[in-house]
Amino acid sequence: DQQVKQNSPSLSVQEGRISILNCDYTNSMFDYFLWYKKYPAEGPTFLISISSIKDKNEDGRFTVFLNKSAKHLSLHIVPSQPGDSAVYFCAAINSGYALNFGKGTSLLVTP
Amino acid sequence: DVKVTQSSRYLVKRTGEKVFLECVQDMDHENMFWYRQDPGLGLRLIYFSYDVKMKEKGDIPEGYSVSREKKERFSLILESASTNQTSMYLCASKTGTASYNEQFFGPGTRLTVL
Numbered sequence: 001d002q003q004v005k006q007n008s009p010s011l012s013v014q015e016g017r018i019s020i021l022n023c024d025y026t027n028s029m030f031d032y033f034l035w036y037k038k039y040p041a042e043g044p045t046f047l048i049s050i051s052s053i054k055d056k057n058e059d060g061r062f063t064v065f066l067n068k069s070a071k072h073l074s075l076h077i078v079p080s081q082p083g084d085s086a087v088y089f090c091a092a093i094n095s096g097y098a099l100n101f102g103k104g105t106s107l108l109v110t111p
Numbered sequence: 112d113v114k115v116t117q118s119s120r121y122l123v124k125r126t127g128e129k130v131f132l133e134c135v136q137d138m139d140h141e142n143m144f145w146y147r148q149d150p151g152l153g154l155r156l157i158y159f160s161y162d163v164k165m166k167e168k169g170d171i172p173e174g175y176s177v178s179r180e181k182k183e184r185f186s187l188i189l190e191s192a193s194t195n196q197t198s199m200y201l202c203a204s205k206t207g208t209a210s211y212n213e214q215f216f217g218p219g220t221r222l223t224v225l
Contacts, residue, residue: 006153009151019143031210032210032211034213037215041120041218041219042218042219043115043201043203043217043218043219044154044201044216045216046213046214046215049211049213051210058183061175082186086163089153089154093210094210095157095208095210096210097142097144097161097167097205097208098144098156098159098169099154099156099214101146101153101154101155103151103152103153104153104154
């Protein structure tokens with residue numbers, strides 16, 4: 001039973017435009033949400049996170065928005081760059097040890 | 112910087128072989144994890160360990176076992192490899208139980224079972 005869902009397997013965006021990656025979750029007990037970025041043949045690397053008590057967290061070009069009532073979060077990348085092309089995983093945790101991951105969205109930023 | 116290393120980047124084994132995947136972290140993290148990543152399925156948790164000699168099953172433990180004899184090392188064992196265990200295996204570590212503590216991942220082992 002997938003508790004974290006990324007319904008778009010892929011996204012293509014032009015360089016300089018905004019990339020918006022979406023994530024939905026079903027477990028209202030999740031207290032932290034994280035985004036990881038993964039290049040081929042490498043392990044995922046942490047990108048940005050947000051606590052369930054906040055609705056926005058910003059770090060440079062990356063902003064994560066959380067809508068608890070809709071159980072939805074999104075990652076905005078502005079402006080998008082070709083080096084942002086990667087698979088992005090949304091993850092959530094419930095005061096415990098293990099992350100619940102979505103299936104990932106493959107982002108392609110074209111010049 | 113946290114470093115999580117995995118013993119092999121690529122591994123080819125035959126059906127029925129016993130396979131050991133090793134993971135070592137250098138930051139004295141209590142928690143270590145094994146995931147597998149498959150196209151269209153994302154990252155799925157196989158096992159995790161929150162202390163030496165302690166282990167917990169994740170979402171897909173069948174066909175796997177683990178060993179944690181030392182704090183820095185977490186091994187994943189495929190007792191009898193099968194073709195459906197062909198996958199990318201990722202090890203991760205984390206300190207403490209706070210939700211905001213980041214998990215750090217190793218580079219992954221691409222295992223092919225023939």
